[in-house]
Amino acid sequence: MTDFAAPTDDILFSLRHVAGATAVAEWDDSLSEDILAHFAQFAEGVLAPLNVIGDAQGARLVEGRVLMPDGFVDAYAQLAEAGWQGLQAPERFGGMAQSPLVAAGVSEVFSGANHAMQMVCGLVPGAIETLLHFGTQGQQETWIPRLASGEVLSTMCLTEAGAGSDLSAIRCRADRDGDHWRLNGEKIFISGGDQDMSESILHLVLARSGSVEDGLKGLSLFLCPAGAGVTVTRIEDKLGLHASPTCQLRFNGAVADLIGAEGDGLKAMFTVMNHARLDVALQGVAHAARAAHIADAYATDRVQGRRKDGTPARLCDHANVQRMLHEQASLAIGARAMCHLAYVEMEKGERPDLVSFLTPLCKVFCSEAGIRSADLGIQVLGGYGYLNEYQLSQVWRDARITSIYEGANGIHERSLATRGLKGPGSDQFADMITELCNASGPVMAELSEWQAWRDRLRASDAPETDAHAFAQSTAQLYFRACWETCAALAEKHPEPERISTLAAHVFNS
Numbered sequence: 001m002t003d004f005a006a007p008t009d010d011i012l013f014s015l016r017h018v019a020g021a022t023a024v025a026e027w028d029d030s031l032s033e034d035i036l037a038h039f040a041q042f043a044e045g046v047l048a049p050l051n052v053i054g055d056a057q058g059a060r061l062v063e064g065r066v067l068m069p070d071g072f073v074d075a076y077a078q079l080a081e082a083g084w085q086g087l088q089a090p091e092r093f094g095g096m097a098q099s100p101l102v103a104a105g106v107s108e109v110f111s112g113a114n115h116a117m118q119m120v121c122g123l124v125p126g127a128i129e130t131l132l133h134f135g136t137q138g139q140q141e142t143w144i145p146r147l148a149s150g151e152v153l154s155t156m157c158l159t160e161a162g163a164g165s166d167l168s169a170i171r172c173r174a175d176r177d178g179d180h181w182r183l184n185g186e187k188i189f190i191s192g193g194d195q196d197m198s199e200s201i202l203h204l205v206l207a208r209s210g211s212v213e214d215g216l217k218g219l220s221l222f223l224c225p226a227g228a229g230v231t232v233t234r235i236e237d238k239l240g241l242h243a244s245p246t247c248q249l250r251f252n253g254a255v256a257d258l259i260g261a262e263g264d265g266l267k268a269m270f271t272v273m274n275h276a277r278l279d280v281a282l283q284g285v286a287h288a289a290r291a292a293h294i295a296d297a298y299a300t301d302r303v304q305g306r307r308k309d310g311t312p313a314r315l316c317d318h319a320n321v322q323r324m325l326h327e328q329a330s331l332a333i334g335a336r337a338m339c340h341l342a343y344v345e346m347e348k349g350e351r352p353d354l355v356s357f358l359t360p361l362c363k364v365f366c367s368e369a370g371i372r373s374a375d376l377g378i379q380v381l382g383g384y385g386y387l388n389e390y391q392l393s394q395v396w397r398d399a400r401i402t403s404i405y406e407g408a409n410g411i412h413e414r415s416l417a418t419r420g421l422k423g424p425g426s427d428q429f430a431d432m433i434t435e436l437c438n439a440s441g442p443v444m445a446e447l448s449e450w451q452a453w454r455d456r457l458r459a460s461d462a463p464e465t466d467a468h469a470f471a472q473s474t475a476q477l478y479f480r481a482c483w484e485t486c487a488a489l490a491e492k493h494p495e496p497e498r499i500s501t502l503a504a505h506v507f508n509s
Contacts, residue, residue, distance in 0.1 A: 001391060002297045004048035006040035006109045007289050010333060015101055017489045018482060019340035024347050026099040035098065036105045039084065043113035046075050051114045054243025055394050059195070061235045066194040066245045072117060076197035079121065080150020088125050089148035090132070093140070104343050107279055108336070112286035115398045116243035120153060120192035126275035127154035127204060130221075134260035134268045139223065143202060153198040156272050157187040157205040157224075157249065165411055167206065167266065168215040172251065174207035174222055174258075181258060183207055183224055183251040186233075189405075193247025194232045201226035203249070204272060205256060206265050219265035222256035229254030240397030273406065274359055278342060280406045281362040285336045287370030287399035291377035292328035294392055298381050299325060315380070324376045326505040330483065331369040333502065337482035338362050341432070354432065357425030358478075360412035365475035367402035367409065374399050413471035417463045426454055429474075436481040438488075442507060443481045450477050480506060 012033060015021040022029060050071045057069035079085065088103050089095020103125060110118040124147050131140050131147075146152040163169035172185025183205060187193075194201065203224040210218025224230065229252050236246040260268035299316035307313045315321050342358040345351055374396035378385035385392045403409045420426060430451055437443045450473060457463040457470060487503035 001052075001389060002294045004044055004051070004113050004290065005293060006036075006043055006112065007293075007332075008036050008040050008105075008109070010289070010336065011036065011105045011108060014333070014336045014340045015105065017492060018337040018485050019101075019344045021101045021340070021344055024099070024101065024344060026347065027101055028099075032099070032102045032105070035087075035102055036109070039106045040109055042078070042082065042084075043109050046078060047110065047117060048113040050075055050117065050243075052391065052394070054114065054116050055240075055398075056242075058242035059235060059245035061232060061245075064232060065196065066232060066235060066247065068120075068195050068197055068245075069243050072243065073197050075117070076121070076150070080198075083148075085121065085124055085150040086148030089128050089144060093128075093144040093148055095128075095144075095148040100347060101340070101343055104278075104282060104340065108282045108286045108289075110286075111283040112290045114243075115283060115286070116241045118283070119241060119244040120195055120197065122279055123154050123156055123192070123272065123276065124148075126156070126272035126279075127202065129275060130204065130259065130268055130271040133271055134221070135223075139257065139259060143223070146200070147202070151198060152200045152202050153192060153195070154202045154204060155190050155192050156269070156276065157190050157193075157203050158269065159189045160186060161188055165408060167219065170206060170208055170219060172205065172207040174205075174209045174220060174256065177255075181209070181222060181256045183222060183229070183254045183256050186248065186250050188248045189236070190247045190249050191244055193235075193245060193249050194226070195245055203230065204259075204269070205251070206269050207251075207256075209258075209262050209265075214263075216266055217263050220262045221259050221265040221268040223259050224251070224254050224256035227254075238401075240394065240400060277359050277363045277406045278339065280402050281335070281339050281342075281366035284366035284368070284370035284399065284402050285332060285339060287395055287402070288328065288332040288335055288366075288373035291370070291373040291392060291395050291399075292325070292332050294390055294395070295328060295377035295380040295385075296325055298384070298390065321380055323505075324380050326502055327509070328373045328376050329498075330502045330506050331373050333486060333499075334479045334482050334506070335362075335366040335369040337486065338478055339366060341436075341482070345432075351425075351428050353423045353425035354428035356423075357416070357420050357429050360407070360415055360420070361471070361475055361478060363406065364403075364409045364412050364416075364471055365479060367399075370399040370402055371396065410468065414464050414467045416471045416474065417457055417467035421454060421458050421463070429478075430454075433477060433481045436485045441484050443477065443484050446477055446480070450474065483507070 021027045054069045060067045086095035091097045174181045205222045209220040231250045234248045302315040304315045305313045346355045377392045483506045490499040
């Protein structure tokens with residue numbers, strides 16, 4: 001088994017040099033490096049060793065409560081004690097008030113070390129952001145300090161048995177009861193819907209406060225603490241992420257408070273969802289990097305066949321294996337750059353429509369990059385890749401959900417080809433590609449073809465027909481533009497030969 005090693009050097013290279021984090025006012029370079037190094041040490045020593053244990057044991061539902069696998073409760077206590085749950089929370093609420101750029105690096109390391117545990121902890125930043133934007137002062141003062149301290153973890157309750165991607169079909173009811181509301185209904189696929197790590201759980205529940213005929217306008221967002229009226233009826237038996245309890249919850253007269261305006265539930269919920277979608281993209285990056293590390297370590301050590309001179313060859317000496325290793329590494333580095341550029345744009349706040357265009361693009365490409373890299377890793381290891389011993393089978397199983405949850409990738413592709421082309425976001429995307437490539441290089445010819453395709457889709461009566469092909473082409477354009485930037489920066493990287501080799505692979509494939 002190859003021990004997890006946090007790719008901190010690659011993360012910092014991407015943030016500093018490719019994405020331009022050093023130009024963002026909130027970025028403190030030395031502090032960011034220290035924070036990432038400290039979390040990497042914690043992840044490697046505490047979180048990663050539990051990954052295999054969590055996969056083998058899974059979460060269990062015992063007498064109506066979810067019990068986490070061995071070691072998870074103690075690891076979470078250490079995580080909370082160190083303040084990591086409040087990394088982005090404002091100082092006035094007990095947080096560290098660190099930039100989302102630092103948090104992006106921490107989130108990738110967390111997912112690479114133990115995706116299942118990251119799933120249970122990772123919705124807190126989105127919940128805090130939602131409270132900051134839509135919560136009353138009383139709601140903020142009640143919940144944000146508890147979320148930041150780790151006393152409380154949060155969930156996002158959208159999906160119902162008859163309402164998956166179609167949120168207009170939500171039936172969970174919310175009815176006024178004096179100063180509060182009462183929730184009645186069921187939600188499924190709720191990550192961390194129950195667990196025994198935190199003292200309490202805050203459910204963010206999208207429920208129908210209006211009539212069914214109101215559709216999406218009849219939905220409101222509610223804060224519902226775990227306790228009376230909230231019951232776990234089952235946890236799902238899944239392909240992967242065994243240690244992340246995916247719960248079915250029943251709300252039976254549960255007391256809740258409205259957050260934001262009545263009927264504006266989706267507006268408030270999208271604060272959580274947009275954060276979650278970029279976080280899923282980073283999960284894909286983490287899996288791509290982890291699979292590449294395992295495969296590279298195995299191929300470098302494994303003696304297989306002979307070289308042309310008759311001396312023993314290592315697996316990595318063979319051209320086809322080199323091709324797969326290069327693809328894995330290039331996917332991790334390029335996908336990471338795509339995410340980091342989106343985060344930097346979000347922090348600058350100058351082109352919000354561009355951020356809206358990049359978010360689904362990153363979610364689609366990076367989730368698929370993680371799955372692809374894991375699949376390639378299994379192929380590199382051959383029969384051993386198919387066994388559990390080297391963990392690649394777990395990487396693939398855990399990564400597979402990322403193209404499904406937080407909006408199936410096909411839905412995001414359709415969104416890109418329809419709503420994504422109506423505003424200025426796609427024009428700003430073209431500007432970004434030009435900026436990344438300095439208005440020259442091989443990607444610029446591809447950009448011209450892409451712009452012509454975009455214009456045809458804008459004029460089309462049925463753009464969704466080409467949505468998949470267009471989204472995939474757009475993602476490849478973005479990926480290759482990121483790699484053109486990486487290639488230009490090769491001399492500044494600690495391993496310029498590695499970057500140059502991978503850039504040659506990207507542009508010759």
